[in-house]
Amino acid sequence: xxxxxxxxxxxxxxxxxxxxxxxxxxxxxxxxxxxxxxxxxxxxxxxxxxxxxxxxxxxxxxxxxxxxxxxxxxxxxxxxxxxxxxxxxxxxxxxxxxxxxxxxxxxxxxxxxxxxxxxxxxxxxxxxxxxxxxxxxxxxxxxxxxxxxxxxxxxxxxxxxxxxxxxxxxxxxxxxxxxxxxxxxxxxxxxxxxxxxxxxxxxxxxxxxxxxxxxxxxxxxxxxxxxxxxxxxxxxxxxxxxxxxxxxxxxxxxxxxxxxxxxxxxx
Numbered sequence: 001x002x003x004x005x006x007x008x009x010x011x012x013x014x015x016x017x018x019x020x021x022x023x024x025x026x027x028x029x030x031x032x033x034x035x036x037x038x039x040x041x042x043x044x045x046x047x048x049x050x051x052x053x054x055x056x057x058x059x060x061x062x063x064x065x066x067x068x069x070x071x072x073x074x075x076x077x078x079x080x081x082x083x084x085x086x087x088x089x090x091x092x093x094x095x096x097x098x099x100x101x102x103x104x105x106x107x108x109x110x111x112x113x114x115x116x117x118x119x120x121x122x123x124x125x126x127x128x129x130x131x132x133x134x135x136x137x138x139x140x141x142x143x144x145x146x147x148x149x150x151x152x153x154x155x156x157x158x159x160x161x162x163x164x165x166x167x168x169x170x171x172x173x174x175x176x177x178x179x180x181x182x183x184x185x186x187x188x189x190x191x192x193x194x195x196x197x198x199x200x201x202x203x204x205x206x207x208x209x210x211x212x213x214x215x216x217x218x219x220x221x222x223x224x225x226x227x228x229x230x231x232x233x234x235x236x237x238x239x240x241x242x243x244x245x246x247x248x249x250x251x252x253x254x255x256x257x258x259x260x261x262x263x264x265x266x267x
Contacts, residue, residue: 006250007241014249034218036248037067037230039082039189040094041124047235048093054235054242059101062246066147067106067228068187068210070221078221079246081105082212082230084151084189085118086133087126095146104145108189108212109138111176112153120155123192124234135180142181149187150174150208159196166199171206188212189230200227218248229254 043051058064062077069080081098083090086109098105113119115134118126133141138148150173152158158166170188177185186209190199193214203211203226210228217229231245244250 010244010249013252035078035221037080038233039084039230040233041084042087042089042126043094043235044089044127051235052097055097055101064103066104083107087130091133106147106149108149108151110151110155111173139181148181150177150185151189152191155191157192157194158199159194167202170202174206215254216250218251
């Protein structure tokens with residue numbers, strides 16, 4: 001039921017928002033299309049065909065760019081693809097489909113877990129056989145279509161651990177991955193989307209250019225925002241759900257969360 005409610009609200013959001021943008025475009029107002037960053041975790045064998053169909057829809061309807069894109073406004077949809085955790089199913093099933101279509105992506109790697117099975121609480125029902133890609137695999141991925149970003153060292157809730165430990169997770173993950181790949185790492189995503197003001201400041205001080213959360217957002221690519229939101233996607237999402245997510249129609253959700261907190265003190 002919760003999923004159906006989200007789809008219904010997002011459909012209404014789309015229906016009411018997009019005609020306004022189209023009319024503004026026809027009248028010559030520079031509304032622009034904002035960047036929507038999508039993120040996945042695993043892409044199991046059984047979901048590869050679904051993921052491929054999503055990518056076909058994406059390239060048909062949008063321009064796909066890197067997650068750090070700062071281009072000018074465009075009337076066409078602009079999306080970016082990211083993956084958290086660098087799981088082996090992403091290398092096996094997602095990257096070949098992206099390469100076929102020349103779609104760029106960013107993979108966020110938990111630097112201290114390379115070559116090991118995840119030992120953190122998973123955000124999806126991940127196959128127990130999954131492992132994080134090995135250092136040599138991560139290095140081999142670098143190229144025009146793949147950017148490597150940090151995802152801390154051990155995948156903790158950064159706001160819940162001691163400040164010194166959080167700083168070490170942030171700084172060491174960048175150092176480990178930069179050494180492993182031979183290239184500077186300038187992007188990072190927060191495990192579980194968890195951060196506070198101190199954690200954000202630590203990321204800035206550590207030298208990251210951008211960091212990524214998990215709240216759906218339509219991003220102004222020319223703004224100076226240090227933190228960018230992302231929309232969670234599952235390869236099992238149907239065409240309507242994926243369409244709503246790629247168009248930024250789930251970006252109402254953070255406002256509802258803040259309203260709940262203000263009204264009833266919900267966590």
